[in-house]
Amino acid sequence: QVTLVESGGGSVPAGDSLRLSCAASGRTFSTSTMGWFRQAPGKEREFVLALTWRDSMTYYADSVKGRFTISRDNAKNTVYLQMNNLKPDDTAVYYCATGLHGSLYSFSSYDFWGQGTQVTVSS
DSSP states (O other): OOEEEEEOOEEEETTOOEEEEEEEESSOGGGSOEEEEEEOTTSOOEEEEEEOTTTOOEEEOGGGTTTEEEEEETTTTEEEEEEOSOOGGGOEEEEEEEEEOSOTTOGGGEEEEOOOEEEEEEO
16 A cells, blocks of 8 residues: 655745645655646646656656656655746646556556645736
8 A cells, every 4th residue: 555645735826836745655665656646626637747767757748847847755755846937727736646557647547646735826
């Protein structure tokens, strides 16, 4: 079993930055692809970005390229989502996920999820 706990959400004005954290426990973190997704009210959960464990490649949604980055600290079993130049359209609940068994772009490919953290960006 894997437990993921997100933190770091909040309410900020457009143009500000936030860093989300996702602390993992229960499996070999260093060999796990980690993904971030988000879900706005009335919308489907969408891919934000992911960091693969095998080659440390990062995959981004077009909407966040150049603004969001992902990093990991294997010693702390934690992955981070740095969000810069936030926009109102970034408002959503953000989730981290692991346990990949398919396309890293698809939320149905991940077995384990955190509880989510709310990010609200005002204009």
